[in-house]
Amino acid sequence: MTAIPNLHLSDASAGSVGEVVMRAHGGFLVDCGAARMPASVAVSCLVVPEPGDLVMIGRTPDRLFILSVLERRSGQPVRLLAQGDVEIGAVDGRLSLLGAKGVEITTPGTLGMTAGEVSVQGRRGRVTLQELAWVGRSLAAHVGRVRVVGEAIETLVDRVLSRAKRSYRFVEEGEHLRAGEIDHRASGNLHLRGQNAIVNAETIVKVDGGQIHLG
Numbered sequence: 001m002t003a004i005p006n007l008h009l010s011d012a013s014a015g016s017v018g019e020v021v022m023r024a025h026g027g028f029l030v031d032c033g034a035a036r037m038p039a040s041v042a043v044s045c046l047v048v049p050e051p052g053d054l055v056m057i058g059r060t061p062d063r064l065f066i067l068s069v070l071e072r073r074s075g076q077p078v079r080l081l082a083q084g085d086v087e088i089g090a091v092d093g094r095l096s097l098l099g100a101k102g103v104e105i106t107t108p109g110t111l112g113m114t115a116g117e118v119s120v121q122g123r124r125g126r127v128t129l130q131e132l133a134w135v136g137r138s139l140a141a142h143v144g145r146v147r148v149v150g151e152a153i154e155t156l157v158d159r160v161l162s163r164a165k166r167s168y169r170f171v172e173e174g175e176h177l178r179a180g181e182i183d184h185r186a187s188g189n190l191h192l193r194g195q196n197a198i199v200n201a202e203t204i205v206k207v208d209g210g211q212i213h214l215g
Contacts, residue, residue: 017070020053028066032057039064048079 018030042065054071
């Protein structure tokens, strides 16, 4: 790395223009025309400078600051960076984030969303979570097809109501049902088939029909 010469701040006037040479000493080395001097990034300059950038320079009696990035001559992307907590607000209007090729939100911490109403629209969606807890008063879903693949599904509800034109269920091994009362009704035919059929009752077994065929 090239050593930084011992220069005075008087070599750079307030409001002058310089070119970023490289990163140095936690800040940047800026070419101010007559000299190269170390400069820190001002809090108001959210765009992270890159080598080759044309920047606006400001100074205090003992420090030099990069106030803003005027022009980017390299192909580096524009990065907005700030130290500490950042709050962006629109007091009397709407806040929009637009990305022609995409929008990404990444954090190793917690991502929170609070709104009176949430609307999500898209052609395709994918959600990958290790754990999911959903708490709500009601859910209304209108979909063409639903497919759920999992190792175990556990549902705890007070009442389940299902309406369908056709229903199919395939169980490879055993199926067990425990209920206080069971009532199955069919407006047409009712078929119960199996290699063996066993009906046990502690009190009464009743079979009633216009015709009963056994055998």
